[in-house]
Amino acid sequence: MAPYASDDSTTAGEVDEQRSARRKAARYIVPVTVVGVAAATIGLVPALADSGDPDLPKITAQQLIEKIAKSDVQQLSGTVKISTDLGLPNLGGLESGLLSGAAGQGEGGSSADPTAKLTELASGTHTLRVAADGPDKQKLSLLENAAEYSLIHNGKDVWGYDSKSNEVYHGTSSESPERGQDQQPPALPKDFAEEALKAVDDTTSVTVDGTAQVAGRDAYKLVVEPKQSGSTVGAITVAVDAETGMPLKFTLTPAGGGSAVVDAGFTKVSFARPAASTFDFTPPKGAKVTEEKDAGKAADKAWGETPRKAPGKPFGLGEAPKAGKDSGKGSGGPGGMKTIGEGWTAIATFDTGGEGVPSGKAGGEFGGFMDSLGDKVHGTFGSGTVFSTRLVNALVTDDGKVYAGLVTKDALVKAADAGK
Amino acid sequence: MSRAEASASQGSGELRDRSRTARLRRTTFRATLLRNELLTTFRRWRTLALLAVLAAVPVLVGIAVKIETGDGSAAGPGSGGGPAFISQITNNGLFLVFTALAATLPFFLPMAVGVVAGDAIAGEANSGTLRYLLVAPAGRSRLLLTKYATVVVFCLAATLVVAVSALTVGALLFPLGDLTTISGTQISFAEGLGRALLIALAVAASLIGVAALGLFVSTLTSSGIAAMATTVVLLITVQILDQIPQLHALQPYFFSHYWLSFADLMREPVYWDELAKNLGLQALYTAVFGSAAWARFTAKDITA
Numbered sequence: 003m004a005p006y007a008s009d010d011s012t013t014a015g016e017v018d019e020q021r022s023a024r025r026k027a028a029r030y031i032v033p034v035t036v037v038g039v040a041a042a043t044i045g046l047v048p049a050l051a052d053s054g055d056p057d058l059p060k061i062t063a064q065q066l067i068e069k070i071a072k073s074d075v076q077q078l079s080g081t082v083k084i085s086t087d088l089g090l091p092n093l094g095g096l097e098s099g100l101l102s103g104a105a106g107q108g109e110g111g112s113s114a115d116p117t118a119k120l121t122e123l124a125s126g127t128h129t130l131r132v133a134a135d136g137p138d139k140q141k142l143s144l145l146e147n148a149a150e151y152s153l154i155h156n157g158k159d160v161w162g163y164d165s166k167s168n169e170v171y172h173g174t175s176s177e178s179p180e181r182g183q184d185q186q187p188p189a190l191p192k193d194f195a196e197e198a199l200k201a202v203d204d205t206t207s208v209t210v211d212g213t214a215q216v217a218g219r220d221a222y223k224l225v226v227e228p229k230q231s232g233s234t235v236g237a238i239t240v241a242v243d244a245e246t247g248m249p250l251k252f253t254l255t256p257a258g259g260g261s262a263v264v265d266a267g268f269t270k271v272s273f274a275r276p277a278a279s280t281f282d283f284t285p286p287k288g289a290k291v292t293e294e295k296d297a298g299k300a301a302d303k304a305w306g307e308t309p310r311k312a313p314g315k316p317f318g319l320g321e322a323p324k325a326g327k328d329s330g331k332g333s334g335g336p337g338g339m340k341t342i343g344e345g346w347t348a349i350a351t352f353d354t355g356g357e358g359v360p361s362g363k364a365g366g367e368f369g370g371f372m373d374s375l376g377d378k379v380h381g382t383f384g385s386g387t388v389f390s391t392r393l394v395n396a397l398v399t400d401d402g403k404v405y406a407g408l409v410t411k412d413a414l415v416k417a418a419d420a421g422k
Numbered sequence: 423m424s425r426a427e428a429s430a431s432q433g434s435g436e437l438r439d440r441s442r443t444a445r446l447r448r449t450t451f452r453a454t455l456l457r458n459e460l461l462t463t464f465r466r467w468r469t470l471a472l473l474a475v476l477a478a479v480p481v482l483v484g485i486a487v488k489i490e491t492g493d494g495s496a497a498g499p500g501s502g503g504g505p506a507f508i509s510q511i512t513n514n515g516l517f518l519v520f521t522a523l524a525a526t527l528p529f530f531l532p533m534a535v536g537v538v539a540g541d542a543i544a545g546e547a548n549s550g551t552l553r554y555l556l557v558a559p560a561g562r563s564r565l566l567l568t569k570y571a572t573v574v575v576f577c578l579a580a581t582l583v584v585a586v587s588a589l590t591v592g593a594l595l596f597p598l599g600d601l602t603t604i605s606g607t608q609i610s611f612a613e614g615l616g617r618a619l620l621i622a623l624a625v626a627a628s629l630i631g632v633a634a635l636g637l638f639v640s641t642l643t644s645s646g647i648a649a650m651a652t653t654v655v656l657l658i659t660v661q662i663l664d665q666i667p668q669l670h671a672l673q674p675y676f677f678s679h680y681w682l683s684f685a686d687l688m689r690e691p692v693y694w695d696e697l698a699k700n701l702g703l704q705a706l707y708t709a710v711f712g713s714a715a716w717a718r719f720t721a722k723d724i725t726a
Binding site for chain 1: 507524597601602605607693706718720
């Protein structure tokens with residue numbers, strides 16, 4: 003009844019000792035096997051679960067676009083994952099501070115203000131939950147660490163609830179019934195897809211590129227590519243649900259290669275009617291409630307415009323090409339803004355009337371900071387600074403002109419040269 | 423495997439002759455062993471002191487929030503700093519349970535588990551009682567399993583101590599009632615209590631990975647202090663590594679990575695994805711380090 007080891011050592015000869023040492027070592031096979039099986043499972047199960055692309059009847063790009071347009075999904079609930087990688091310099095908290103500051107939060111603002119909150123979507127990876135039941139009831143929740151930000155539209159009420167700070171934002175959509183629908187923030191693949199399809203014209207190639215499985219549903223893949231060279235947009239892929247025609251996944255890849263700039267897709271989706279209680283909201287006891295009118299005009303304006311603009315089109319996707327068409331008719335943009343070229347390579351330009359970017363010598367320390375963010379370029383137009391992200395490039399010339407668009411640096415310099 | 427060992431240590435002839443009596447004896451013996459282990463562990467002053475420290479955390483948090491909000495101001499800085507759920511405590515004492523668990527889970531709870539798990543084998547070896555335990559006809563595998571079961575019971579007990587203490591303090595200092603989930607929907611107080619219990623279970627389950635790791639470390643050395651220190655150092659190291667953005671490819675495999683997922687139980691509907699990942703990860707740690715501890719312990723020379 004003594005422990006093994008002493009048993010072994012008293013009776014064992016040399017051969018036995020070797021054997022027992024081997025037997026001891028053999029026991030470690032168990033944990034190693036467990037690790038191996040786990041690694042294999044993690045590696046293989048997604049590959050096995052991917053049962054290949056579904057077989058769907060052939061469809062033309064035109065038919066698919068019509069299908070999207072006809073799609074009328076009123077009830078749904080699901081989980082959306084959005085990854086945005088604009089290649090902005092990583093400023094950490096400063097960046098979001100600037101964004102929310104720019105969004106007109108300022109003093110008297112509330113952390114439950116949708117404007118401030120939804121600009122967070124412009125960078126990083128986020129998980130959202132969405133639910134909708136007709137045009138009057140929508141809910142969008144931004145899942146955070148041990149907290150959640152919910153935006154609930156129920157009838158004429160619009161509530162924003164930030165569970166982290168326990169603050170509530172209340173607005174109404176009674177003034178114009180249409181606005182309520184418009185207030186749904188553009189977080190769904192559908193919203194992105196609509197913007198992308200607005201840009202479709204003769205400078206664009208639209209094709210159907212096979213099928214895919216998205217959130218367990220069969221979908222067609224619609225690929226939108228700019229035909230012109232010089233655009234920073236590589237391709238836009240939209241996965242469209244074969245049954246309902248609803249876009250399930252939106253991916254924008256840059257021409258420069260690398261990971262997608264915007265990738266928004268359902269990871270789970272259901273077209274059943276969500277529980278009515280989902281859209282009920284009563285401000286919790288003790289929560290600080292900010293009324294829309296208290297928040298002032300800035301927030302009101304922002305609510306109407308910015309949430310739609312900020313996360314959905316942080317880069318003015320779809321707008322630039324449209325502006326390009328307008329310029330063909332000879333109309334200038336607002337504030338003396340003009341556009342050069344058309345389609346995907348349209349470049350917006352305006353004169354700040356100022357001196358351009360303060361450079362290292364003139365602008366002191368701030369100038370040095372600005373220099374570090376941009377690249378100096380020279381051309382027949384003179385010289386200037388190019389600020390680039392993975393999608394939008396902007397050239398600020400030393401004499402105060404700004405050229406910006408979804409185009410490469412060279413295209414900007416060429417435009418500036420031509421404008422001279 | 424344990425059956426084979428048991429028969430080996432008992433002598434195969436004896437077992438075959440009186441297998442029924444032996445089986446009966448074994449069953450009662452197993453229960454006795456576990457009960458003895460539990461009694462030894464929970465009667466220890468060290469264990470009681472650990473539990474007392476854990477029970478004190480919600481008291482401190484509750485009193486601090488009460489004092490800070492005594493003049494009617496909102497809890498915590500307006501921007502929502504501090505542990506999760508802290509801004510809701512003043513309106514509903516039940517939230518103190520969630521805040522207390524969120525505050526103790528990163529460090530206090532796993533540290534206590536690390537101390538108990540690290541001491542499990544090494545402490546016995548250190549005080550020279552391990553060989554007497556092994557003299558009993560239980561087999562090493564079963565002894566190890568009993569030790570692990572004891573540590574898991576401690577995980578649950580420690581979590582419940584925090585939760586019950588928080589609920590008591592919350593009920594004494596703050597109002598109770600219907601509560602708002604973090605998704606903005608209302609649930610009744612009874613459902614809230616149910617969720618609090620689920621959250622306590624989820625937190626306890628989050629700790630079983632650390633428990634297995636601590637038990638493995640405990641089989642490596644015969645110094646109880648060394649085993650405890652190693653476990654706690656590992657715990658802190660992993661928590662620091664989990665904060666380094668450059669390691670984000672590895673982080674999903676750190677045992678502490680999904681710990682805060684218990685808060686997902688307060689969403690409506692509950693968001694299960696990360697909870698499931700957490701449970702899977704804890705099961706994996708238990709399987710890997712549990713079997714490693716078995717491999718080490720069953721092949722070890724017991725000298726003390």
